[in-house]
Amino acid sequence: MHHAKLIDSLTYPETANTHKLLFGIAAFAGILSIVGLFTDTEQFFFSYLTSFVFIASIALGCLFFVMIHYITRSEYGVTLRRIPETYASNIIYIAVLFIPILFGMQYLYPWTDEVLLANDQLIADKTPYLNTTFFIIRNIIYFAVWSFLGYKLFKNATTLDETGDWGIDTAQRKISAPGLFIFGFTVAFASFDWLMSLDPAWFSTMFGVYLFAMSFQVFFAVVILTVLYLRSKGLLTNTIKNVHLKDIALLFFGFTVFYAYIAFGQYFLIYYANFPKSILWYYDRLAEGYGTIAWMLLIGKFVIPFLVMLPAAAKSNMKIVGSMAVLIIALHFVEIYWIVMPLLHKGDVSLHWLDFAILISLSALFLGLFFNKFRKHNMVSNNDPKLQASLSKH
Amino acid sequence: MSTKEKNTFGILAEFKNPGHLMKAAKLTNKAGFKKFDCYSPFPIHGMDDAMGLKPSKLGYIVMGHGLFGFLGGLALQIWTSTIAYPINISGKPFLNLPAFVPVTFELTILLSAFGAVFGMFFLNNMPRHHNPLFNSERFKKVTDDGFFVVIESGDPLYNEERTRKFLEDAGAVHLELIEE
Numbered sequence: 302m303h304h305a306k307l308i309d310s311l312t313y314p315e316t317a318n319t320h321k322l323l324f325g326i327a328a329f330a331g332i333l334s335i336v337g338l339f340t341d342t343e344q345f346f347f348s349y350l351t352s353f354v355f356i357a358s359i360a361l362g363c364l365f366f367v368m369i370h371y372i373t374r375s376e377y378g379v380t381l382r383r384i385p386e387t388y389a390s391n392i393i394y395i396a397v398l399f400i401p402i403l404f405g406m407q408y409l410y411p412w413t414d415e416v417l418l419a420n421d422q423l424i425a426d427k428t429p430y431l432n433t434t435f436f437i438i439r440n441i442i443y444f445a446v447w448s449f450l451g452y453k454l455f456k457n458a459t460t461l462d463e464t465g466d467w468g469i470d471t472a473q474r475k476i477s478a479p480g481l482f483i484f485g486f487t488v489a490f491a492s493f494d495w496l497m498s499l500d501p502a503w504f505s506t507m508f509g510v511y512l513f514a515m516s517f518q519v520f521f522a523v524v525i526l527t528v529l530y531l532r533s534k535g536l537l538t539n540t541i542k543n544v545h546l547k548d549i550a551l552l553f554f555g556f557t558v559f560y561a562y563i564a565f566g567q568y569f570l571i572y573y574a575n576f577p578k579s580i581l582w583y584y585d586r587l588a589e590g591y592g593t594i595a596w597m598l599l600i601g602k603f604v605i606p607f608l609v610m611l612p613a614a615a616k617s618n619m620k621i622v623g624s625m626a627v628l629i630i631a632l633h634f635v636e637i638y639w640i641v642m643p644l645l646h647k648g649d650v651s652l653h654w655l656d657f658a659i660l661i662s663l664s665a666l667f668l669g670l671f672f673n674k675f676r677k678h679n680m681v682s683n684n685d686p687k688l689q690a691s692l693s694k695h
Numbered sequence: 696m697s698t699k700e701k702n703t704f705g706i707l708a709e710f711k712n713p714g715h716l717m718k719a720a721k722l723t724n725k726a727g728f729k730k731f732d733c734y735s736p737f738p739i740h741g742m743d744d745a746m747g748l749k750p751s752k753l754g755y756i757v758m759g760h761g762l763f764g765f766l767g768g769l770a771l772q773i774w775t776s777t778i779a780y781p782i783n784i785s786g787k788p789f790l791n792l793p794a795f796v797p798v799t800f801e802l803t804i805l806l807s808a809f810g811a812v813f814g815m816f817f818l819n820n821m822p823r824h825h826n827p828l829f830n831s832e833r834f835k836k837v838t839d840d841g842f843f844v845v846i847e848s849g850d851p852l853y854n855e856e857r858t859r860k861f862l863e864d865a866g867a868v869h870l871e872l873i874e875e
Contacts, residue, residue: 565796573794612754
């Protein structure tokens with residue numbers, strides 16, 4: 302057994318301007334989008350919600366991974382844990398990005414409409430839960446919990462970098478165990494609030510797991526692409542090795558199957574029961590252009606990645622895994638679009654420039670925040686008790 | 696030494712430590728022996744490469760079984776519900792593919808698991824109640840501190856004297872002829 306040493310530089314090159322470029326793109330696309338806010342207000346809020354859920358779900362997937370990593374005391378991910386840790390620590394900014402949605406509630410959520418409530422007893426009965434005040438309180442709780450977890454885990458980990466106090470590793474586990482428990486509930490209820498209540502007549506008890514399955518699948522894709530980006534810049538090439546990426550690719554493959562299981566499970570139960578109150582949601586989403594998207598999701602998010610990554614050799618070929626990661630990230634956005642947009646454009650898909658402008662703006666901001674933080678700290682947790690074991694992995 | 700009425704199984708060579716064993720495995724592989732194996736009390740990283748072992752064929756066996764489960768499960772349901780005994784279930788079509796998914800999925804998993812377990816048994820020549828190596832007193836050390844290479848007599852390159860010499864040169868500290 303050989304003992305690998307940490308030979309790469311752990312500091313992100315100071316001359317790199319990745320974050321500035323990304324912030325520039327975010328600002329430019331953001332200003333364009335604000336024009337859209339005044340010209341197509343309703344479209345703006347629907348597009349905003351779509352892109353918001355896109356970046357929030359990625360950050361939540363990262364947070365979940367970091368906590369799982371700590372409570373399982375895993376070794377394989379130590380060299381790359383700083384990446385999801387950094388993404389998750391930015392949930393505090395995502396909380397700020399949620400504020401515009403509160404101003405668009407009357408466009409997004411029909412249960413805020415008094416006239417509708419007066420005429421629809423079924424929805425009126427849900428108002429003890431679905432009302433503006435409680436909605437805001439709930440979202441404050443979600444973001445308080447996630448921001449705390451993301452920030453605290455990151456803060457502790459960077460303190461460990463400096464002090465080398467291994468007691469912090471135990472503290473991380475003590476945060477992660479209850480953190481995961483609360484995470485499960487908050488993500489489920491957030492999915493009900495953000496997406497399911499867009500159509501207040503409809504419900505699916507699986508919806509929380511569905512959003513989680515989507516988030517965790519896309520998380521692996523994002524981490525793989527981030528590592529490949531760092532590699533292309535010649536960073537951490539001897540620290541995050543192919544063995545580490547192969548483990549992530551295996552989990553990526555596994556959670557692709559998990560996603561398909563949950564997404565199909567939800568569809569299957571509703572399809573087979575065939576109750577008008579629940580089937581209508583799918584009825585809208587299988588009509589015309591939305592039906593094409595549904596097939597695209599089935600084939601692109603499950604069949605293709607499953608068949609392509611099935612051979613053992615494919616999972617260690619980073620060109621193959623990387624291209625599957627791109628496919629999954631793109632289709633993750635498409636899937637959120639497919640969940641949200643049939644409520645605005647009933648009947649058929651109608652793309653709007655705001656969909657893209659806001660997507661570019663929020664994604665660039667999300668990545669800019671990541672690189673801005675990532676360059677200020679060590680790129681690898683250099684004092685982690687399990688770093689040596691992780692480096693020696695083969 | 697060897698009694699003529701019994702067949703020899705092979706030559707058992709003991710090595711001092713994992714490093715020597717690894718070296719011997721490399722040499723044996725390089726010399727062109729095919730029917731040989733290494734035994735140690737614990738797994739040694741890199742041994743597969745040293746011995747020149749090819750990746751296991753188990754994956755293909757599992758794949759075959761999985762495909763059989765997938766197609767078989769689908770065919771069974773299509774045949775029963777459209778040809779053999781079509782029943783109208785709340786007005787749904789007879790050929791109702793989404794409804795066939797759970798059974799197809801489960802059969803794919805079940806047969807893949809059978810393929811993995813029984814394929815492993817098959818590839819390892821199991822169940823096998825006795826191995827000639829257990830005739831050797833010395834081989835019992837393999838669960839404690841013994842590192843062994845066995846070259847079987849079935850190997851085309853096997854020649855008792857030359858193989859013995861070869862293993863001695865490879866650094867064996869003890870040699871023993873194993874009988875069937």
